[in-house]
Amino acid sequence: MRNPLYRQQGNPTRKVFGRKDNPSNPAAGERGFEVFPYVLTTSRLTEHHTAGAMSRMLPFLAELQPALFVEVSPALARERGLTHMGEAHVVTSRAAVQARVMVTERMAPLRLDGRTVHQVWMPYHWGGTGLVTGDVVNDLFGVVEDPNVFIQETKVTTCDVRPGPRPRGAALTALLEEVRALAGITAATNTDVYTGHPVPHLDPEVRPDDTAPGVPR
Amino acid sequence: MTWNSLFGPLHDVAADAGHEDPPPRMGFFTDTSVCIGCKACEVACKQWNSVPAGDDRTGFDLLGLSFDNTGALGADTWRHVAFIEQPAVGPAADVLAEAAARAEPQTLGMPSFSRPGDGTGAETRTDFRWLMSSDVCKHCTHAGCLDVCPTGALFRTEFGTVVVQQDICNGCGYCVSGCPYGVIDRREGDGRAQKCTLCYDRLHDGLEPACAKACPTDSIQFGEVDALRERADQRLAALHERGVGSALLYGRDTDDGVGGAGAFFLLLDEPEVYGLPPDPVVATRDAGQMWRRAGMAAAAFAAAAVGAFLGGRR
Numbered sequence: 112m113r114n115p116l117y118r119q120q121g122n123p124t125r126k127v128f129g130r131k132d133n134p135s136n137p138a139a140g141e142r143g144f145e146v147f148p149y150v151l152t153t154s155r156l157t158e159h160h161t162a163g164a165m166s167r168m169l170p171f172l173a174e175l176q177p178a179l180f181v182e183v184s185p186a187l188a189r190e191r192g193l194t195h196m197g198e199a200h201v202v203t204s205r206a207a208v209q210a211r212v213m214v215t216e217r218m219a220p221l222r223l224d225g226r227t228v229h230q231v232w233m234p235y236h237w238g239g240t241g242l243v244t245g246d247v248v249n250d251l252f253g254v255v256e257d258p259n260v261f262i263q264e265t266k267v268t269t270c271d272v273r274p275g276p277r278p279r280g281a282a283l284t285a286l287l288e289e290v291r292a293l294a295g296i297t298a299a300t301n302t303d304v305y306t307g308h309p310v311p312h313l314d315p316e317v318r319p320d321d322t323a324p325g326v327p328r
Numbered sequence: 329m330t331w332n333s334l335f336g337p338l339h340d341v342a343a344d345a346g347h348e349d350p351p352p353r354m355g356f357f358t359d360t361s362v363c364i365g366c367k368a369c370e371v372a373c374k375q376w377n378s379v380p381a382g383d384d385r386t387g388f389d390l391l392g393l394s395f396d397n398t399g400a401l402g403a404d405t406w407r408h409v410a411f412i413e414q415p416a417v418g419p420a421a422d423v424l425a426e427a428a429a430r431a432e433p434q435t436l437g438m439p440s441f442s443r444p445g446d447g448t449g450a451e452t453r454t455d456f457r458w459l460m461s462s463d464v465c466k467h468c469t470h471a472g473c474l475d476v477c478p479t480g481a482l483f484r485t486e487f488g489t490v491v492v493q494q495d496i497c498n499g500c501g502y503c504v505s506g507c508p509y510g511v512i513d514r515r516e517g518d519g520r521a522q523k524c525t526l527c528y529d530r531l532h533d534g535l536e537p538a539c540a541k542a543c544p545t546d547s548i549q550f551g552e553v554d555a556l557r558e559r560a561d562q563r564l565a566a567l568h569e570r571g572v573g574s575a576l577l578y579g580r581d582t583d584d585g586v587g588g589a590g591a592f593f594l595l596l597d598e599p600e601v602y603g604l605p606p607d608p609v610v611a612t613r614d615a616g617q618m619w620r621r622a623g624m625a626a627a628a629f630a631a632a633a634v635g636a637f638l639g640g641r642r
Binding site: 216 | 371374390
């Protein structure tokens with residue numbers, strides 16, 4: 112949903128990279144937004160260290176969290192035909208990642224702006240090496256950086272969840288082309304950093320006394 | 329041998345087992361109300377005791393039991409952290425369900441003034457609750473595994489704990505069926521019985537067991553059983569006073585089916601919720617009666633045989 116308090120919807124100083132190989136999902140309210148109807152957040156598990164490159168090599172830690180999974184609510188599982196411990200793949204404009212399904216009451220759907228918004232959650236500790244392997248969750252996120260120290264934004268995005276294993280090779284590329292076309296995504300999508308009212312101290316045309324921030328002229 | 333060494337309360341288990349002037353009985357008090365589910369105990373246990381990773385039943389597999397991928401205690405799992413998810417069922421859950429039915433905006437999951445799980449029962453629970461509990465061998469006062477062991481591989485240590493000697497165990501498996509908790513198990517491909525030793529080697533050097541040492545919240549407390557029982561009683565009273573009426577002690581009662589456990593627990597729900605047997609009884613409780621009945625049956629057969637010969641003369 113859009114922020115009702117401000118017209119500026121995101122950090123106006125963030126660094127964006129409008130490239131064909133770095134697509135972004137459409138923002139809320141934009142065309143094609145419905146292609147990625149769910150909110151995806153990621154975080155850590157106690158048992159693994161960051162991307163898991165070290166902890167996936169340690170048998171005592173690897174056995175405690177042995178596979179990548181995606182947590183969904185029972186309602187979302189019904190909606191998308193997902194089965195507990197079955198395979199599913201999470202799709203964004205950038206990548207598709209395969210994971211086992213964990214159906215849990217913990218992932219409560221939210222009611223935002225009059226509609227039910229399902230959220231899904233994934234840990235991000237897997238990769239192609241180690242005693243336990245899995246897809247790289249951070250592949251799902253486009254590169255957008257904060258303006259101070261250029262840390263990429265890899266915690267939350269919108270996504271779609273589909274049952275079954277993800278396609279591989281050329282079929283995976285075709286799937287991503289398909290969802291991008293469906294959502295009308297180009298290299299320019301979501302690179303429009305400035306969405307609000309002119310900010311006096313950033314805009315030489317606007318004198319500070321002219322207007323208060325956030326009030327339309 | 330007194331009947332007391334097979335069943336019922338027994339204060340000095342080590343002396344009962346023949347140790348002369350033994351040190352105090354040592355054990356665990358696991359306070360699950362402060363367990364955060366970090367599994368440090370599982371890792372520390374495996375590391376110290378060289379227990380192989382990749383449990384022979386579950387391997388490196390996702391079990392789908394919340395964040396628990398260990399499943400149960402066994403030959404390759406001497407500490408097991410259970411994760412039990414309990415959804416909200418109290419008034420707040422009803423409010424959410426009603427709101428969903430009316431399709432009206434509601435505040436969901438915003439910070440509230442009561443912490444999840446503070447309520448005294450399911451009917452008052454207003455938020456999702458996660459129960460975490462680190463399970464371990466109970467080191468029973470009357471150990472079913474030890475009493476049925478035919479080789480003497482299982483023995484009672486001077487600390488009152490129960491330990492398997494791998495060089496003596498012949499893998500017969502009587503102990504597996506003898507344990508009322510399903511703790512001890514035989515290792516796949518090896519055949520010998522394995523279970524928690526309460527870190528017998530560390531105890532000799534005056535160290536606490538690896539799991540208790542690693543526990544960051546002191547959920548696992550190690551010490552003299554008498555002192556731990558006192559501490560458990562105080563903790564239970566404190567929780568009850570604060571309104572956590574569902575808190576209970578498991579394995580603390582010396583009159584229970586195993587004569588009280590050397591490793592006992594403070595639980596926030598019924599034992600069954602955690603996958604623990606509600607009323608474990610050591611098989612040897614009925615040993616005396618079984619022998620008496622067997623004796624009576626033998627006497628009856630003998631009498632019948634004598635009667636048959638006497639009757640034949642008539």
